[in-house]
Amino acid sequence: MTDAKKQAALDYHAQPIPGKLSVEITKPTDSAKHLAMAYSPGVAEPCREIARDPENAYRYTGKGNLVAVISDGSAILGLGNLGPLASKPVMEGKGVLFKRFAGINSVDIEVDAESPQAFIDTVTRIADTWGGINLEDIKAPECFEIERALIEQCNIPVFHDDQHGTAIVTAAGMLNALDIAGKSLEEARIVCLGAGSAAIACMKLLVSCGAKAENIFMLDRKGVIHSGRDDLNQYKAMFATETDKRTLDEAIDGADVFVGLSGPNLLSPEQLRRMAANPVVFACSNPDPEIHPDVAHETRDDVIMATGRSDYPNQVNNVLGFPFIFRGALDVRATCINEAMKIAAVTAIKDLAREPVPQAVLDAYEVESLSFGRGYIIPTPLDARLLDRVSSAVAQAAVDTGVARRSYPAHYPLESVADVYG
Numbered sequence: 001m002t003d004a005k006k007q008a009a010l011d012y013h014a015q016p017i018p019g020k021l022s023v024e025i026t027k028p029t030d031s032a033k034h035l036a037m038a039y040s041p042g043v044a045e046p047c048r049e050i051a052r053d054p055e056n057a058y059r060y061t062g063k064g065n066l067v068a069v070i071s072d073g074s075a076i077l078g079l080g081n082l083g084p085l086a087s088k089p090v091m092e093g094k095g096v097l098f099k100r101f102a103g104i105n106s107v108d109i110e111v112d113a114e115s116p117q118a119f120i121d122t123v124t125r126i127a128d129t130w131g132g133i134n135l136e137d138i139k140a141p142e143c144f145e146i147e148r149a150l151i152e153q154c155n156i157p158v159f160h161d162d163q164h165g166t167a168i169v170t171a172a173g174m175l176n177a178l179d180i181a182g183k184s185l186e187e188a189r190i191v192c193l194g195a196g197s198a199a200i201a202c203m204k205l206l207v208s209c210g211a212k213a214e215n216i217f218m219l220d221r222k223g224v225i226h227s228g229r230d231d232l233n234q235y236k237a238m239f240a241t242e243t244d245k246r247t248l249d250e251a252i253d254g255a256d257v258f259v260g261l262s263g264p265n266l267l268s269p270e271q272l273r274r275m276a277a278n279p280v281v282f283a284c285s286n287p288d289p290e291i292h293p294d295v296a297h298e299t300r301d302d303v304i305m306a307t308g309r310s311d312y313p314n315q316v317n318n319v320l321g322f323p324f325i326f327r328g329a330l331d332v333r334a335t336c337i338n339e340a341m342k343i344a345a346v347t348a349i350k351d352l353a354r355e356p357v358p359q360a361v362l363d364a365y366e367v368e369s370l371s372f373g374r375g376y377i378i379p380t381p382l383d384a385r386l387l388d389r390v391s392s393a394v395a396q397a398a399v400d401t402g403v404a405r406r407s408y409p410a411h412y413p414l415e416s417v418a419d420v421y422g
């Protein structure tokens with residue numbers, strides 16, 4: 001970013017009041033009578049009702065539309081381990097997106113935890129107060145154990161956005177991009193640079209969608225993850241291939257797909273040049289991609305290019321997923337977010353990109369037209385139809401797979417966030 005853009009980003013966060021989120025009151029509070037209901041003595045009644053039956057928390061408090069965004073700051077975007085407090089702008093940002101796109105209230109919680117167990121203990125002790133928990137920017141491999149333990153111990157959806165949100169959106173964009181390239185996921189040779197939480201989840205979901213594990217070359221900081229290595233944790237070991245390739249330079253030759261979930265500027269123009277025809281490049285490190293889209297397009301005119309950023313076409317970013325996935329899960333009081341719900345979200349996002357784009361989206365992006373093709377493989381986050389399409393697909397999948405504690409919402413379809421309370 002230029003210095004002017006950096007300063008504008010700081011000013012955006014600082015002015016006119018610090019931060020990006022505030023809390024609003026939803027009941028009248030103008031008279032002594034109101035206060036006597038909102039607080040003592042009236043507030044005692046819902047307390048008694050919840051003590052009698054915990055389900056009443058959904059009726060008398062904001063629990064059912066409230067998601068905790070929780071991080072330890074150990075893997076903030078592609079910036080690394082900057083600690084819990086420095087992750088707060090991102091966590092507030094997730095809250096902005098939850099509210100803006102799906103009408104979900106959220107609170108950001110930054111935990112200073114000395115171990116995964118300390119983090120797990122902290123979260124389990126506060127879990128009951130939320131409708132769902134969005135884990136964010138926690139480094140691998142600790143994030144896998146943390147998520148597994150919390151799913152086991154909590155009876156509300158616990159979802160590590162960097163794994164599953166990113167994977168869902170990547171899979172949706174990838175299926176469309178390969179279709180445009182005239183290739184299939186089953187045959188595609190895929191290079192995945194990065195072996196952190198997002199990379200591992202993305203490759204797992206691509207395999208569920210049809211990719212062949214033996215066609216995937218995953219690289220960590222030491223190079224290609226191959227079966228001869230003895231330094232792999234169990235998560236990386238799932239992607240160890242039988243190969244004599246050792247470096248990105250070797251793996252990239254003839255590859256159909258590059259997925260970057262690593263760090264800035266790690267794919268060179270020379271390497272891009274050596275990929276197969278119509279290469280699909282998802283350079284998703286935030287904020288700075290593995291190859292800048294301008295450089296990629298200058299290097300090859302047949303590249304199908306996506307990044308995680310809002311200021312370039314084809315934004316493959318978990319924002320297209322997590323607000324709506326939680327919306328659907330909360331609205332049927334799902335106990336978890338299972339594979340069927342994730343695949344339902346992939347399909348809904350993928351299919352929406354093939355429909356005509358509404359004028360409001362064209363206006364928001366200041367473009368004349370957008371239609372399914374190289375420059376538009378995935379809907380934009382400002383597409384208001386995502387709310388209904390993804391939430392309803394996820395809610396239906398939860399009902400179909402028996403993890404919903406309520407029936408399919410009678411107030412669906414959702415036209416806008418104004419409809420979320422029915």
Ligand SMILES: O=C([O-])CC(=O)C(=O)O
Nearest residue numbers: 076077078162286317318
């Ligand atoms: O915040 C974003 O733009 C996407 C994300 O979760 C990450 O990069 O960790």
Ligand SMILES: [Mg+2]
Nearest residue numbers: 077136137162
């Ligand atoms: Mg993240």
